[in-house]
Amino acid sequence: MHPDHYRHTELPPSTEYELYFGPNHPGIEGNYALKARLAGDTVVALEADGGYLHRGFEKLMEQRLWIQNIALVPRICVPDPVPMEETYARAVETLGGLEVPERAQWLRMLVLEMSRLTAHLFYFGGHAATVGLYTNMFWGVSDRDRLLDCFEQLTGARVYHMYITPGGVRRDTPPGFLDSLSEVLDYVEGRLPKFDDLFFDNAVLVRRATGTGTMDQAFAIDYGVTGPNLRATGLAHDLRRDYPYLKYAEVEFDVITETAGDAYARTLVRRGEVIESLRILRQVIDKLRSVPGPIRCPLPNPLAWRIPAGDAYTRTESSKGELAYYIVSDGSAKPWRVHVRGPSQMHAVQTLEALCVGARIEDVAQIMFSLDACPPEVDR
Amino acid sequence: MPDYPIYRDPPEQCRTPDAEERSLWGRTLERIADHCRARSLFVLHYCTGCGAIELPPSMTSRFDLERVGMQPMVTPRQADLLLITGYLSVKTLKRVILTYEQMQGPKYVMGFGSCTINGGMYWNSYATVKRLDQYLPVDMYIAGCMPRPEAIQQAFLQLMEKIDSGRAQNWKEYYRRYDHYLGEQQALFGEQFHTPTDVIGEARHYSLFGPETLGEHTAKLAKYDLYHPGQGAVDALEVKR
């Protein structure tokens, strides 16, 4: 604007004022907006504004063949795309009565846990940045990149893998993959003490995150909070253990809980989950070395593939919580209806709005990141 | 095997540097400025779509774009480069236009991936824009869905080269042909669409006012007293169709 045209702003006669966060704001995870009413630097009320990433996925999926949708689903949640593929594929398998071969199930668990690791590492970086710990962000992002290299070897792409397909997976492991993945896992494990030094035990984080965005268990359940955020309030609920899918019943892992329910507890739960994911991955790698077999059940020609009429609701424990797909088929070559229930739909709107009330303005970003809210999952 | 006329390495199809009536002194200064601009590009920190997920790796240690003088910048006024990282929903496009207009010239726009070129995955989605260049002048596109950090790196290097050689002048088109761009924006957002930025005044300020700056679409702005107190950016945002 030309300086001649600057206008003076008259504030209403009140101690409260409104502030727009985002969609273009470094404290916002992704392309998302918040409208805050503030008194001083304390949030009095907060209103979420989504839809900036709305692409109409649910409508688009109705326009495409069952197989074509495998390309669409991972794009619903960018930082953690694999659970999207898994949940969609499992819903189609439930409807179509497809039996996933054993090796494919292990392979799926492999990518699911790898994806959880990348998402959590990314989360460490993101959360750290909101409290000003940029070194940690650099670490989180570059360690995640090592796993993305593994993804590239296995699936041919860094971020959008499109690896899981109804009935199995698209390709088997390339030669030497399991060894190079093991190396990366060892590397990640070796990095954890360094993360402890720099991040989890850092006075800056501990003091700023403790008591920030606190919720108790009753609140969490009331607001539909799931996943690590729910476990940070002391409820040991994990779909991998309570509604086991794939081969999760056959691996050993612990459900990590914390009781404080604040931003720091949520971070600690994720730290514990990184360790559990590493544990699961090592078991999966062992299995993959011995379990032979096909990686996909026989499927018809993808252009003429109909799924029997019916409906299915499948759920997966993603890095952010309970991810569910409700799919209705009318017996034709395309889905009749796909409803995506992302965990962030609960975390990024009502929960975030409630938790920010009373928080200070500089903590809004931290609360959002500590909930690991993923806006594209809200907008679809 | 037939010899296909496959695209190999096309000649750069850029406009000639904008040096019409400038003095030698002015042109020299501009060259020096371009040389410097190319080496300190500030990228606006705005994640418009999926492609943004490859920006943290590009910007941090592993692919480290700081070594070529690039850095994320949180405010549009201090940013040089607007990245459209993938699809743009109509809702976001409106904010992108506001943001773009707030950036100071010279400014550059880079389109990431298929979605900015021809709609990409969302080619039949009611919610996303199909062609970015309809609404903003674009300097460079990167192929990919999404482009890898290396591709982003190369794109930035190419953009720097383009700026350095004085060929990155597309941003001037927005002022010269404002009426065209405004028309496209109005077609999408409705006749009443306008932004609080005084693009026309800026065009005069930058000496970029041309025969196509004003036209039938800008004429529609006349009825809004844009610079009257009490009416501004926020209200403009909330104008509904």
Place this chain on the structure above:
Amino acid sequence: MSGSLFRPLKALGTLFEAPITLPMAPRPAAERYRGFHLNDHNKCIGCGTCSRICDNAAIRMVHDPELRADPVKGIRAERPAIDYGRCCWCALCVDACPTGSLSLSREYIHISENLDTFFFVPDEQGMHGFGFEHGWDKGDDNDLLAHQRQPMAEVGTEERLGDMREIVLGFDPQAALVEASRCIQCGLCHDACPTHMHAPEYIRAVWEGDFDEAVRQIYRTMPFGSVCGRVCTHRCESACSLHHRGDPIAIRWLKRYALDQLSPERVGQIASEGRTREKSGRRIAIIGSGPAGLTTAYDLAREGHTVVVYEAQTEPGGMMRYGIPEYRLPRDKLDQDIDIIRAQGVEIRTGIRVGEQVTLEGLATEYDAVVVAIGLHQGRSTRIPGSDHPAVMRAVDLLRTVWSGADFEVPRSATVIGGGNVAMDAARTLARLQRRCFGEVQVHLCALEAEEGMLADREEIHEAREEGIRINPSRGPRRCMVEEGQLTGLETVACLSIFDDTGRFHPRYDEEDARTHPAELIVEAVGQMADIALLPKSIVEQLEWERGRLKVDNDGATALPWLWAAGDMVEGPDVVHAVAAGHRVASSIHRSLQNNRGLTT
């Protein structure tokens, strides 16, 4: 909890570690990276499956007239062009490519301000001509197409030898559904089919369970669906894009399946759809009631013309009735097809031999146009010594005798000369008759060609062997052995080569390697010709001939403006070619009649 102020300082230790920053040069991508497309143009057949599987409508086929197009082999002069303003690099196009020509490279950088550069036709050199390595390729584990054909149930060898029952049982509903679902709708079969049947459409209809629609699609170009669904030479299947990496779709069996699902009445109703009710007042005579003659009749009758078909035999059908064995084509199915043609208003006068009861000149005056479609009912002879013996028959005569139900004395032993499908028909028919009369089979078959070069279908050879027929490849007939007036056998010599260096028929024999095949009956199946005795000399002189064959233009028109010819006598023996010719002749006649051309005087 308060955390530590000093532990974070440990991170300063990284100052002494090697940096993880990568050089600015792009890294090579992973071995199965999904980068820009590559396409091997020598392998690509232009089927367009990639463009149909693409979720983003990012692939468009471009036609290049300079590319090789070969409909019979299933190759189109089209190649995919990729729009990188749409592509999402999911590689479904690679996984679905039936030939494996398409793959993704490890090249991933393309930056430009020119939108046009984002649309290109990939070849083996990659997007920028650097010849990047292959990334995501067609492996064994990522093929999305169903390559295995559904097995076709057949009657076992023992049961089928006992009588003339049909060998192929037809698909059951599940098998038909699965087989139909394999089709990728490329349409190469449509291009390859002589009569351009709408196979993708009817296969899709079978998959959808809409048999009315399937039959409708079949009848668009094929009035002999039940016949062709059984005995067609199925050029469509050789062109099917799935044959590159697996079995082609059983297009022929699916056609048969679709027609078998509906009652003959319903098929008749569908076939009659769109028929003109108005009479044109024009009259056309057709000589011969084989597939060519009846197809012409069907088309013309539907256009409202009065059509009369003259057939020398007692029943219509030509070679379909008197040549093709019943175990391949049950006669009730043939009757069904012919009844539907009759229902269009075609009158068939059987037992009338043109040149005897009526004359061609007579027809010419009585009708507006005449079509000769008399087929190839005269067998050729080997002319070896002894071939004039009464127990040496031509295959066409043998088959006609058997299938017309005339008296025939079954020989205890027989030898067939020839390696084509007619020879197989003769041998297998004899085998059945022997089995019925004597309980055992003693049939020899001597073909000039080596096993691989035999002209018969592979499955015919296979089934003939199953039925106990002794097949002797590379045997040239030398003489028929006659003792005391009785035929006793055929003497053959080994055939070393059939054609000379210039490609002419000139067999060479090893006279030392002679063998005798016992035969009370010798059947010659070495080719057929048209019986043109019906054509009066005056007309023969007005027509043009080429190497003994009647010369016609593409539409089957002869040098005489009122006379057309179609079918085997013009094109050589094949039902579907005859049908195609019938369509061409019919539309040519219809056009001529509309233009008032081609009237007889």
Place this chain on the structure above:
Amino acid sequence: MSKSLPTPLEGVFRRVPGVRWRQQAERHLRVELSEAENLPALLALLKGEAGYRHLSAISCVDWPDADEFELVYHLDSYTTQVLISAHIRLPAAPGRYVSVSGLYRPAGFFERDIHEMFGVQFEGALDLRPFILTEWGGPPPMRKSFDTEGYVRDHYQWVDYGPEWLAELEKRGGGIVE
């Protein structure tokens, strides 16, 4: 089909009229209510007596042939650990239903979403203002009657590429096959 039902559920289902249930998958019950208005009562009982404190999602399905919307309430209990999907059908016109956000807070989000995408009205809902489609002028896009590709053709433009190779090909008689 397994007939064994966790004890609290047995009683709950018996007390709400018109409830039919069957096992849809392992530990997943499909419940259909013949009368839509009984659903809030069922939810209240499930939450109060069977520990169903988690509303996982509300899905809406458009059935234009029947002129109906189907609403599916997916509920989970952290104690019983049997997922329940309760189905009801509403006439598409007027497309009204009652909000259950008083019972389940997450319903606030889903009802707002369904209102936006399908145009179903929820009486007593927390907030039905547009959330995602604040700048949308068209009909509710998730309805089957809305044609997204047609909308795109009317409102946006696709690129009409004209690379050199294509021009040359067209000169030779080739070109894009439509």
